Amino acid sequence: MAAARTTAARxxxxxxxxxxxxxxxxxxxxxxxxxxxxxxxxxxxxxRARASALVALAAALADGKVVIDPAADxxxxxxALATLPGIGPWTAAYVRLRALGDPxxxxxxxxxxxxxxxxxxxxxxxxxxxxxxxxxxxxxxxxASLTDKEITx
Numbered sequence: 001m002a003a004a005r006t007t008a009a010r011x012x013x014x015x016x017x018x019x020x021x022x023x024x025x026x027x028x029x030x031x032x033x034x035x036x037x038x039x040x041x042x043x044x045x046x047x048r049a050r051a052s053a054l055v056a057l058a059a060a061l062a063d064g065k066v067v068i069d070p071a072a073d074x075x076x077x078x079x080a081l082a083t084l085p086g087i088g089p090w091t092a093a094y095v096r097l098r099a100l101g102d103p104x105x106x107x108x109x110x111x112x113x114x115x116x117x118x119x120x121x122x123x124x125x126x127x128x129x130x131x132x133x134x135x136x137x138x139x140x141x142x143x144a145s146l147t148d149k150e151i152t153x
Contacts, residue, residue, distance in 0.1 A: 010045050011036070033061035053086025060084055068099045097136050106135035115150050116142035 008030065015031035036058035041051035060066040066080045074096050081092040090109055096102040106128055107113055114124035131138040 007046055015039065033058040037062045049086055053084065056084050057081075057087065068095060070099075070101055072100060074100050074102050097139070103136050104133040106131070106139055110139070112146055112150070113139055113142045116145050119145070119150075 012028050012030045015035050017029045017031070019027055019029045037055060039055055039058075041048060041055045044051035044054065046054070057066070060080070061068065066077065066084070068077060077100060078092045078096060081087045081095060082089075090107055093105050093107050097105040097107070108125075108127065117124040117126075128135055128138060
């Protein structure tokens with residue numbers, strides 16, 4: 001996640017828009033999808049496959065093929081994301097969790113969640129059905145239980 005934050009900051013600096021400084025001190029906006037849709041993936045500071053996926057997602061958002069909005073149907077968004085190159089189940093589920101506010105998303109392949117489960121003596125391959133309909137909250141607790149070393153290793 002630290003690398004993702006660094007990359008997002010680079011994208012904001014290179015392609016973003018300057019905004020009036022708000023109370024929170026932020027003065028830079030992340031670039032809108034239409035801007036990133038026109039970027040050559042080869043120029044982005046990430047592996048080419050990821051850059052191509054980002055540009056494809058930006059294009060789908062810009063032309064309305066994918067609508068990521070809290071009011072959007074989560075199943076429809078997941079299905080639309082799955083049609084994009086480079087967007088797999090983990091990424092689609094993460095979008096459901098973060099952008100769509102789904103309270104019942106779990107990322108069974110997430111390394112952090114698996115580490116936390118192992119440390120707690122649980123089998124990371126066991127499906128956490130007992131946490132329904134609040135698996136997203138359980139996932140956040142698992143992530144929060146990790147030490148800095150566990151997150152970066």
